Structure formats: structure tokens, C-alpha cells
Amino acid sequence: MSRLTSAATEKRFEMKTVTFRIWRTDENGGGKFVDYTTEMDEGMVVLDVVHKIQATQAPDLACRWNCKAGKCGSCSAEINGMPKLMCMTRMNTLPTDKPVTIEPMRAFPSIRDLATDVSWNFRVKTQIKKFKPRAPDAPDGTWRMQQEDVDRVQEFRKCIECFLCQDVCHVLRDHHKHDEFIGPRFLVYTAALEMHPLDTENRLPELKQAQGVGFCNITKCCTKVCPESIHITDNAIIPLKERVVDEYYDPFGWLWKALRPKA
Amino acid sequence: MATNYETSEYDVLVIGAGGAGLRAAIEASAAGVKVGLICKSLLGKAHTVMAEGGMAAAMGNVDDRDNWRVHFADTMRGGQYVNNWRMAELHAKEAPERVHELEAWGAVFDRTKDGKILQRNFGGHRYPRLAHVGDRTGLELIRTLQDHGIHQGIAIHMEHTIVTLLKDGDRVVGAFGYDREPGRFKIFKAGAVVLATGGIGRAYKITSNSWEYTGDGQSLAYHAGAELMDMEFVQFHPTGMIWPPSVMGLLVTEAVRGEGGVLRNKDGKRFMFDDIPDNYKTQTSSDPEEGWRYTQGDKNAKRPPELLTRDHVARCINREVKAGRGSPHGGVFLDIAWIKEKIPNAAEHIKKKLPSMYHQFKQLADLDITQEPMEIGPTTHYIMGGIRVNGDSQMSNVPGLFAAGEAAAGLHGANRLGGNSLSDLIVFGKRAGEYAAKFAKDHGAGQISDAQVEEAARKALEPFDRGAKSGGSAEGPYQVQHDLQEMMQSLVGIVRREDEMVRALDGIGKLSERAGQVAVFGHREYNPGWHTAIDLKNLLTVSEAITRSAIERKESRGGHFREDFPNKAAADGKVNVVVKQNPDGTMNGRRETIPDMPVELKQVIEEMK
Numbered sequence: 001m002s003r004l005t006s007a008a009t010e011k012r013f014e015m016k017t018v019t020f021r022i023w024r025t026d027e028n029g030g031g032k033f034v035d036y037t038t039e040m041d042e043g044m045v046v047l048d049v050v051h052k053i054q055a056t057q058a059p060d061l062a063c064r065w066n067c068k069a070g071k072c073g074s075c076s077a078e079i080n081g082m083p084k085l086m087c088m089t090r091m092n093t094l095p096t097d098k099p100v101t102i103e104p105m106r107a108f109p110s111i112r113d114l115a116t117d118v119s120w121n122f123r124v125k126t127q128i129k130k131f132k133p134r135a136p137d138a139p140d141g142t143w144r145m146q147q148e149d150v151d152r153v154q155e156f157r158k159c160i161e162c163f164l165c166q167d168v169c170h171v172l173r174d175h176h177k178h179d180e181f182i183g184p185r186f187l188v189y190t191a192a193l194e195m196h197p198l199d200t201e202n203r204l205p206e207l208k209q210a211q212g213v214g215f216c217n218i219t220k221c222c223t224k225v226c227p228e229s230i231h232i233t234d235n236a237i238i239p240l241k242e243r244v245v246d247e248y249y250d251p252f253g254w255l256w257k258a259l260r261p262k263a
Numbered sequence: 264m265a266t267n268y269e270t271s272e273y274d275v276l277v278i279g280a281g282g283a284g285l286r287a288a289i290e291a292s293a294a295g296v297k298v299g300l301i302c303k304s305l306l307g308k309a310h311t312v313m314a315e316g317g318m319a320a321a322m323g324n325v326d327d328r329d330n331w332r333v334h335f336a337d338t339m340r341g342g343q344y345v346n347n348w349r350m351a352e353l354h355a356k357e358a359p360e361r362v363h364e365l366e367a368w369g370a371v372f373d374r375t376k377d378g379k380i381l382q383r384n385f386g387g388h389r390y391p392r393l394a395h396v397g398d399r400t401g402l403e404l405i406r407t408l409q410d411h412g413i414h415q416g417i418a419i420h421m422e423h424t425i426v427t428l429l430k431d432g433d434r435v436v437g438a439f440g441y442d443r444e445p446g447r448f449k450i451f452k453a454g455a456v457v458l459a460t461g462g463i464g465r466a467y468k469i470t471s472n473s474w475e476y477t478g479d480g481q482s483l484a485y486h487a488g489a490e491l492m493d494m495e496f497v498q499f500h501p502t503g504m505i506w507p508p509s510v511m512g513l514l515v516t517e518a519v520r521g522e523g524g525v526l527r528n529k530d531g532k533r534f535m536f537d538d539i540p541d542n543y544k545t546q547t548s549s550d551p552e553e554g555w556r557y558t559q560g561d562k563n564a565k566r567p568p569e570l571l572t573r574d575h576v577a578r579c580i581n582r583e584v585k586a587g588r589g590s591p592h593g594g595v596f597l598d599i600a601w602i603k604e605k606i607p608n609a610a611e612h613i614k615k616k617l618p619s620m621y622h623q624f625k626q627l628a629d630l631d632i633t634q635e636p637m638e639i640g641p642t643t644h645y646i647m648g649g650i651r652v653n654g655d656s657q658m659s660n661v662p663g664l665f666a667a668g669e670a671a672a673g674l675h676g677a678n679r680l681g682g683n684s685l686s687d688l689i690v691f692g693k694r695a696g697e698y699a700a701k702f703a704k705d706h707g708a709g710q711i712s713d714a715q716v717e718e719a720a721r722k723a724l725e726p727f728d729r730g731a732k733s734g735g736s737a738e739g740p741y742q743v744q745h746d747l748q749e750m751m752q753s754l755v756g757i758v759r760r761e762d763e764m765v766r767a768l769d770g771i772g773k774l775s776e777r778a779g780q781v782a783v784f785g786h787r788e789y790n791p792g793w794h795t796a797i798d799l800k801n802l803l804t805v806s807e808a809i810t811r812s813a814i815e816r817k818e819s820r821g822g823h824f825r826e827d828f829p830n831k832a833a834a835d836g837k838v839n840v841v842v843k844q845n846p847d848g849t850m851n852g853r854r855e856t857i858p859d860m861p862v863e864l865k866q867v868i869e870e871m872k
Contacts, residue, residue: 027786043507045627055741059792060785064304066473069513069623071402072308088626111444112789122306122413122421130414131369142363144378150371154396157371157403161307196369 016040018091020049021099022061025112034058035099040091047075047086050102050114063114070227073162077114078103083164083225105167118163124182128190129206133198149197156192156236158228161185165222165232171215181212184222184232191236194243208244213237268439268716269449271418273299274703275696276438276453278425279480281309282401282685283668284459285408286692287699291457292415294700299418299451301440303460303475306421307409310461310473311688314401315516315619316385317393318685320358324379326562329390331355335864336871338683340542341387341572342647342676343821344836345493348860349654350674354683354690361689362394370407372396384521384558386570387680389546389871391560398516398619404685423449425479426797427719428456428487428664429711435487435664436709439719443794446787448720452711454703457657457695458484458650458666463497463805465744465798467643468752471503471514477798478805480670484650485804489659490843492672492855493648494805495812496822498679499757501576503642505594510627512642515597515620517681519637520569522616523558524599525551526580527636528588534595535568538579543571555605574678574822577641581757584640594640600633609633641757645684646805647675647822648812651841656698657691663702663709667695672839677821726796730782737782740796747774747802755810760826761817767810775803811852812840 018040025031036053047065054061065075068087075086080094080101094100108116138144165184171177182190190207193199207213216237223232230236246253274296277288284300292298302309321334334355339346362380366372372394373381382391396403413419425440429450437452460480464472485491502515520526528534539547547568548554554567569576580595590596599617603609610633614621617632624630624637650659650666652673657665668688675683729737754767778799783792818832819825838854845851860868 041508043628044509048509054791055745059739059741059783060790062789062791066304066308066475067310067313068473068510069313070626071399071619072304072312072473074304074308090627115444115789117444118305119421122419125410126413130410133367133369136367142379143366145371145374146378147374147381150374153371154373157396157406158399160312160402193369196371199369 016096018049018096019099020053021101022050022053023103023113024061025110029110031110033101040096044091045087046079046089046091046094046100046102049091050086061114062112071160073160076105076162076164076167078105078167083167085162085164085227088227105163107167107169107173108163120178121161121163121166121185124186125189127210128182128186128193129201129203131193131196131199132201134200143198145197152235153192153196155230156188158230159185159188160228162227164225164227168221168225170219170221177212177215181215184216184237186211187213187216187240188230188232188236191240194240204244204247207240208248213240213244216241269447270452271299271449272452272708273297273418274454275299275457275699276451276455277301277457277459277696278438278483279303279309279459279461279668279670280306280419281311281459281461281668282404282408282688283670283692283695284309284457285405285412286689287457287459287667287696288417289408289412289415290693290696291700292417294697296700296703299420299453301423301425301438301451302419302421303424303479304422306419307405309405310476311401311405311685313471313514314404314685315398315514316518316521317383317395317400317682318358318362318404318689319385319388319392319680319682320362320394320686321355321392322359322362322380322382322394324375325382325560326390329392332867333389333871334358334392336868337388338674338680339676339868341678341680343678343831344676345820345839345857346676347654347673348864350691352864353654353694354674354687357690358686361686361693365404365407365689368407368411370403372403383518384566384570385681386517386520386576387572388682393682395518398518398617400685404688424794424797425483426723427715428483429715430487431709431711433488434662434706434709437711439716441723443789446790446793448723450711450716452708454706454708455663455665455699457699458664458670459668459692459695460670462646462669463809464643466747466751466802466806466809467756468748469503469512470643471500471512472643478801479798480666481649481808482801482804484659484661484664484666485808485842485844487661487664488844489661489664490651490841491649491808492651492839492841493676493812494646494808494842495816495840496647496677497643497809498573498645498647498822499577499641500644501573501580501641502597502639504628504637505640506592506638507628513623513627514642514644515637515639516617517573519597519599519617519620521558522599522613523555523602523605524569524597525567525601526569526576527596527598528583529590529596530588534583534588535571535576535579539568539571540575547571572678573681574824577757578824580641590638592638594638596636597639598636600635645669645679647677647679648672655694657695658698658702663706665695665699667691677823723797726781726783726793727787729780730784733782735784737780738777739783739792740778740781740799741792743774743777743781743799744795744802747771747806750774751806751809755806755813758824758826759813761814764810764814768807768814771803771807771810778803807850808842811842811850815840815852815854
């Protein structure tokens with residue numbers, strides 16, 4: 001039964017050591033990189049190594065994690081400078097002949113070590129108008145929707161709120177427009193609501209004004225780091241931009257609105 | 264003085280922000296009372312996100328023969344008839360309405376051809392019953408509740424942990440805990456408290472549960488005088504990842520088998536046909552071809568034995584491994600790739616139906632499940648037992664203390680059917696919120712004495728005092744936790760024996776002494792060593808409850824398998840094991856007769872046999 005032999009079992013593994021250069025904060029709000037060298041077991045992900053260091057060398061090393069399966073979006077960090085989930089980054093994808101740097105997400109204020117203050121994201125979400133369905137229209141008091149009509153929304157709803165897209169977005173990270181721009185995560189969230197077949201709310205005025213959809217200049221960094229491979233820019237942000245343009249900047253639209261008979 | 268601590272006042276305090284906690288908080292706030300919600304992690308990260316397959320509700324969208332009576336009978340059969348029948352009845356009746364409510368709040372389930380909510384097959388469910396979104400149904404549930412809940416005026420305390428419940432006489436009137444970020448203590452006053460803290464998986468070495476699942480709710484309730492019930496019934500999910508070692512225990516959804524995946528031993532044999540329990544014989548196919556047709560929606564076909572209940576499948580896997588017929592890393596093979604013999608574009612089909620599983624194996628094990636079989640083995644997944652509650656109101660024997668979801672006992676009896684957990688969360692989360700709000704309105708706030716608060720604060724800080732005194736030489740909490748997990752795994756695991764469990768009790772005693780001496784270092788801000796030290800008490804409490812209950816049940820039933828009593832005992836089928844704290848602080852285990860089922864429900868079970 002050769003087809004029952006798992007590929008992973010055939011690979012040889014030799015015990016290797018690795019040095020993690022981890023950002024440790026101090027009590028004055030500053031911080032520095034500290035090196036920890038440890039042995040790696042086969043198949044380890046970055047989070048395993050961090051846990052091993054926590055259990056053996058640095059018991060007070062702060063990091064967030066929950067599911068360890070890429071489903072909860074808690075363990076976001078910058079690994080060798082790239083925003084990633086620590087639980088889904090396998091050690092064999094990283095060069096181990098030099099230290100692996102582990103930093104917190106830099107677009108958010110530090111709490112301690114690898115844990116950052118992401119509360120801004122939760123506040124932003126409350127400002128987006130909630131789902132408002134049309135009245136149920138099927139005989140049994142529910143709704144009918146076709147799969148092809150919900151495929152698009154289901155892609156957006158895969159989001160695990162890891163906030164890596166917010167971390168990498170230069171509008172937030174470099175230009176600190178947190179008061180004027182809601183960031184890719186919440187544009188995806190808004191798109192999921194706006195494109196929901198049952199939704200009747202209109203979120204375009206806020207998108208244009210307070211939520212700043214225009215700040216996005218489509219560099220697609222968010223799409224690149226999304227662990228759920230959501231086509232953030234192409235499928236969510238650009239269609240939202242188009243809707244805003246159609247509503248507010250289309251000259252034929254203006255003309256039509258100005259000339260149409262009033263109800 | 265306790266008055267130095269920041270104090271929040273609520274009518275209802277919900278501890279735990281997974282599906283059950285969020286649903287309870289939403290219901291309580293909808294009843295017009297002031298609600299506080301405690302999350303151990305960030306909002307939306309609770310273990311509910313890990314639920315994959317779906318939520319069971321007899322809507323009959325795919326097979327119109329389904330209705331609450333069939334769902335009730337399936338749940339009772341799966342639970343081996345020691346369930347709280349009232350909860351099983353309410354659950355089966357109310358789940359469809361709760362699922363439709365989620366749709367009204369924005370959930371986007373997969374659809375049938377005629378535009379209804381699609382339902383899939385799952386172990387122990389007679390008809391396709393699980394509303395789902397690919398294999399990420401839990402994420403859809405928690406996000407829907409979260410996004411609805413944040414507009415309900417609920418005060419949300421993220422990254423807070425409760426260390427003790429506060430009482431006024433017999434009644435629970437609040438809770439005391441800490442905020443992880445600054446490490447500061449806080450008091451939460453409440454007219455009623457709902458515990459929705461989930462499970463106990465971290466008491467075991469191999470588990471699908473995250474760090475949070477340390478039995479907090481069960482332990483908080485127990486120490487506040489509540490009864491725990493059915494704690495011997497721990498569900499070992501048959502299919503967890505076993506390779507590479509760092510992902511051991513990670514769940515592989517039952518939906519793989521629901522979509523046609525089969526289990527084979529190292530000889531390539533589908534061993535599940537070898538042992539089909541009598542009470543499932545009439546529902547189970549005896550040839551692979553019929554089993555395949557069942558998974559593809561043939562209403563006249565019977566289900567394949569891979570979709571028998573989880574307890575049974577886990578034991579069959581265990582048997583194959585022990586008999587030397589296991590896979591290279593001590594499990595068996597789960598094969599979905601084989602369906603390419605049956606359908607065109609099988610690889611695309613698998614990726615569409617099981618996207619998370621495809622990515623999980625691709626990324627974590629370098630394995631393409633559309634081409635190769637997975638290696639899997641049992642993993643500690645769920646506890647059927649928990650806080651004993653009233654089936655209608657979800658209130659425990661302690662006035663003002665409610666429980667819902669995995670933290671509560673009753674619905675699932677000796678074994679939970681897949682898909683009955685998510686529906687449990689929304690059915691009984693709602694009920695707990697509703698009745699807690701009513702209780703708070705009727706009874707108002709209580710008095711909290713400074714002494715209880717000061718005592719709790721002193722105990723919580725002891726590990727720091729020891730750390731300061733020891734100068735670095737004392738044992739830290741991680742090793743004690745690790746040793747407990749190793750011991751529970753080997754002595755109170757899938758297959759149990761009296762002598763081993765007695766040894767485990769002795770071991771728990773010794774570990775408790777060590778836990779009372781652990782030291783932590785550094786400061787209180789976001790200090791995981793300190794958090795682990797505090798969680799140890801809960802882990803030890805639930806481990807003792809599991810072990811004592813398992814010793815008390817001298818038979819094999821559902822998730823509880825005794826090598827020294829391998830068969831079911833009729834007398835034990837009429838009782839639940841209940842544990843409670845004695846006045847002297849020791850744990851008391853006793854057997855309690857299950858109340859007689861009403862005639863109507865007995866008839867339903869007879870009809871469905």
C-alpha cells in the first residue's frame with residue numbers, strides 16, 4: 001500500500017538549533033531585541049518555538065495565541081519583518097543559519113513584548129452600520145438566496161480578524177490616519193455587508209467621508225499578507241471605491257439626479 | 264480595602280465570550296438589563312471559531328423526513344440515554360429557530376439549490392442536519408453573534424480572567440478577576456452570573472483545545488457550591504492530527520467523513536465495518552458502495568460506519584493502533600483522496616467542501632489531502648459533563664448562577680453528536696441569558712464583603728511572593744501543568760482502569776501540593792507565567808472531578824470506557840454521577856437517579872428505534 005505512506009514520514013529530520021531574536025519591552029515603554037537559542041523538533045512552527053522559549057527560558061514572555069491552527073487570528077507578529085501568523089509559519093520556511101527576528105505588529109501601540117493594543121480595531125467596527133435585512137419573503141418566514149449570490153460575501157466572511165492587513169497598510173502604519181481611515185479589514189467588513197443579498201442599509205456616505213475609502217491607493221500589501229487569501233483589494237476595496245464614485249463623482253449621475261422628476 | 268479595586272456593576276455578568284456567552288449576553292441585553300461580558304482573550308477568538316462541521320437543527324431543508332422528534336431521538340441514542348431529556352427535547356425543538364435568527368443577524372450559510380440553508384450529514388444524525396459554511400461554521404457563528412452583539416450596549420471586558428465568584432449568603436452576586444494588560448484586579452457586581460467558559464481540554468496532553476480551556480467555569484462553580492455532573496464523560500474526537508508532533512491534537516473535522524472520507528489501517532483495510540454496535544446496526548450500511556451513496560445524498564442508503572458516534576470511532580482507532588495495525592506515527596489513515604475514483608474533478612471538489620482542512624494539512628504537514636491520506640488519531644475535544652443545571656432555565660443549584668454551552672452538563676449525556684455543540688450554544692445561551700436577566704430583575708444586587716475579595720486577591724498573588732522569596736530556585740507553573748497533562752492522558756484517557764485512576768487521584772493530590780508552591784517572576788502586566796499559575800487550580804479541580812466520577816461509574820458508556828468493566832450496566836444507565844464540595848473542602852461523588860422521562864418522549868424514542 002505505497003499510496004498509504006504519508007509524504008511527511010519519508011522526510012528525514014535532524015535536530016537543529018535556532019536563535020530567535022525576540023522584541024522584549026521594558027517597563028519604561030521602550031524595548032530591545034533579546035536572543036534565545038533553543039532546539040527545534042520536526043514540523044515546528046514559529047509559535048512552537050516561542051512557547052518553548054516561554055516554558056524554558058522566559059516565563060513572562062507575553063504573546064497572544066489561541067487556536068494554533070490559523071483560525072482565530074490571535075498570534076499575528078512580524079517574522080523577519082513580514083507580517084504573519086506565528087502558528088502558520090513553519091520553521092522549515094525560514095533560514096535558520098542566522099537569528100529569526102520576532103517583533104510585535106508595529107502599526108499598533110505596544111502592550112508587552114509581542115502583544116499589541118489592537119483595541120482601535122474593535123472601536124472602528126462599532127462605527128460601521130450593522131446588518132439590516134429586508135423582510136423575510138419566503139412562505140416559511142425566512143429567505144431564499146442562491147449559492148452564487150453568496151459566494152462573494154462568503155469570501156469576505158472568511159476573515160479571522162488577525163489585523164495583519166491593518167498592520168501592513170501604509171495609510172495606517174506610516175501615515176497614522178487612524179482617525180480618517182478604517183483600513184482594509186473594515187473595508188472588507190463593509191463590503192461583506194454592502195454585498196450581502198439581504199442587506200438594505202446604505203453605507204456609502206460614511207465610506208466616502210469618515211471611513212476614508214479614498215485613502216487606499218491600491219498597493220495591495222493587505223492582499224499579500226492575508227492568511228485567508230481574501231482578495232481584499234480586487235474583490236472588496238475596488239468595488240467599494242466604484243460604488244462611491246458612481247454615487248458621488250459620476251457626471252451623468254449628477255445630471256440625472258438634477259433633472260429627474262421629483263417623486 | 265476592597266473598595267480600592269475598580270468595580271463594575273451589572274444586572275447580568277456573562278463570563279465567557281464564545282457562542283454561548285455571546286448569545287446569553289445578547290438575550291439578556293435584549294431583555295433590557297445591563298450586561299457585562301468577560302472574555303479571557305480578545306473578542307471573537309474563543310474556541311467556537313474552531314468548530315468546523317456545522318450546527319445541527321432539524322429544519323428538513325435537504326431531507327423533509329427530518330423533524331425535532333428524530334433529532335431528539337438521535338441525541339438521546341448518541342448520549343446513551345443518560346442525557347437530561349428535557350434539554351434534549353428543548354434543543355431539538357428550538358435549534359431551527361435559533362439558526363434562522365442567525366441568518367437574520369447576517370450569517371451566510373451555504374445554500375441548497377432552491378436557496379434554503381444547506382444541511383450536511385454528520386455522525387449519529389439520521390438525516391442531513393448540519394447547517395454549515397464550508398468547514399468554518401464556528402467562525403461564522405461567533406462573528407455573527409459578535410457583530411450583532413457590539414450594537415447591543417453590552418460592556419465588553421477583553422482579556423480579563425475571573426479567579427473567583429463572589430457570594431452573598433447562598434447566592435452568587437458577582438465575580439473577582441484580573442485584567443491581563445495591567446495585571447490589576449477588578450470587582451464585577453451582578454444580580455446574576457452566567458458561566459459560559461467552555462471546556463477542560465488543557466487537562467490533557469493531546470487536545471484540540473487552546474490554552475484558555477482550563478475548566479475555569481466548572482471550577483469556579485464548584486468552589487461556589489455548585490454541583491458538577493457527568494464529568495467522567497470526556498469526548499476524545501477520533502480524528503486529530505498526529506504528525507508533525509507540534510500539531511498533535513489539532514482537529515480534523517468529521518465533515519471529511521461526511522463528505523466521503525474513509526478510515527483505513529496500515530493494511531489498507533476499512534476497519535470500521537468490523538465492529539458496528541447493535542443499537543446502530545439497522546442504520547448502518549454493511550457495504551462500502553452503499554456508504555458512499557449515503558454521503559452523496561442517496562436517501563435510501565444507510566450511513567457508512569465511519570459516521571458512527573465519536574466515542575465508538577475513537578475506540579476502534581485505538582484498537583487498530585494497539586493491535587499493531589496503525590500508521591507510522593501511531594494513528595490510522597483518513598482518506599478523502601480516494602473519491603477521485605468516484606467523481607471527476609475530485610481535487611477541486613475537496614478544496615471547495617473542506618477548504619480549511621486542505622490548507623491546514625498543506626501548510627502544517629506538507630500534505631495534499633486531495634492526493635494522499637491523512638494520518639490521524641484521537642484527541643481530547645470536549646467534555647459532556649459540567650455544571651449541573653435546570654433544563655429550562657440553565658440555573659445551577661446555586662441561586663443566581665447559570666451555565667450554558669460546554670461548561671454546562673446534561674444535553675449530550677455520555678457522548679455528544681457532532682454538530683450538537685454549536686446548536687447547544689445558541690439554544691441554551693439564549694435560555695441562560697433570558698433566565699439570568701429575569702433572576703437579576705427579581706432579586707436585584709447583593710452585598711459583597713471585603714473579606715472575600717481580599718482573600719481572593721491574596722491567594723492570587725501568592726506565586727509572586729514565593730518568586731520573590733525563592734530568588735529564582737522555586738518551580739514554575741509550566742512544569743506542573745505539563746505533568747498533570749501527561750498523567751491525565753495516560754491514566755484517565757480513552758481507556759480507563761480502576762487501579763490507574765486511583766493512582767491518578769494520588770497524583771492529583773501531589774500535583775496540588777506542588778501547585779500550591781509554584782513561583783512566578785517579573786511583574787503583573789501581561790505575565791503568562793502568573794496566568795498559568797492561577798489556571799492550575801482550575802485544572803486540578805476538574806481533573807479530580809473527572810477522575811472521581813470515572814471511578815464511580817463502573818461500566819462503559821459513551822465517552823467513558825472502562826477496561827475492567829467493558830460493558831454497559833443497566834443500573835448505571837439510570838444514574839448520573841454528581842460531584843460537590845464537602846464542607847471540609849474535600850470532593851464528594853455520588854450517584855443520582857435520572858428523573859423518569861415523560862410518556863410522550865419515551866414514545867418518540869420507541870418510534871425511532
